[in-house]
Amino acid sequence: YSDKTGTLTMNKMEVKELRSALKHEDFKNNFAKEILKLGMLCNNCIITGGNIKGEPTEKALLTAGMRAGLKKANLEAKFKRVFEISFNSSRKLMTTVHEMPEKSYISVTKGAPDIILKKCKFYKTENGICPLTEEVLREIKRQSEEMSGEALRLIAIAFKKCEETLENELVFCGLAGIEDPVRPEAKVAVKKCKMAGIKPVIITGDHALTAKAIGKEIGILDENSKIITGPELEELSDEKLAEKIETYSIFARVSPQHKMRIIKALQKKDLIV
Secondary structure, three states: OEEOOOOOEOOOOEEEEEEOOOOEOOOOOHHHHHHHHHHHHOOOOEEEOOEEEOOHHHHHHHHHHHHOOOOHHHHHHHOEEEEEEOOOOOOOEEEEEEEOOOOOEEEEEEEOHHHHHHOEEEEEEOOEEEEOOHHHHHHHHHHHHHHHOOOEEEEEEEEEEOOOOOOOOEEEEEEEEEEOOEOHHHHHHHHHHHHOOOOOOEEOOOOHHHHHHHHHHHOOOOOOOEEEEHHHHHHOOHHHHHHHHHHEEEEEOOOHHHHHHHHHHHHHOOOOO
């Protein structure tokens, strides 16, 4: 059984697409720079001697911002960070709070689109901030699924003028689609595993459609295999999971606690994991 990022993929992430609520954004336009600016502020990467040190997804956002002509040091001097709520695998969010030049405050939240969208009440356009209607929400979700189907890892970015609470009534700003290329040797390894009677399976925190696209590309997913997500897994009892476990080839949107359930279910079938 295999992790995905850095094992089946190269862990060399690059922002390939930017989208606002309603459309693609060219990397050179002002709205794209606004998305990237927020992605650079809510970001813990450090630049030392021309090298970027930090988490791969954040490095991808920072690199894309730099290519668009933005400078992290300038942004951090103008919007001084005063507070942070760190990312963790159960929340799937990170929030930073920044002091604005006029002494007001802004918070920036980035993370999984499905989690972010539940916390948004507005969305940003070129002309200002609008209420997030059901119609616009459906369009954002459609775009999100389209990008995930292209094997892109998605980061949603939102913000709000700071008041007493964080991470609610946010303004949706945009989606960053990050590509993590498949390792060429992964396809060969999967083929050899299958020939040896080993069933390779992906376990990932990524969206199911992203995992599905990669699973197909490397040969793990075929017409007889299925995908299950963390939330769906929670609906199953241990007995039901053990009964169905061999039908799944991809476990998507999982949290660390799900991994032990998966392993125990497989061991109940007398399989070596």
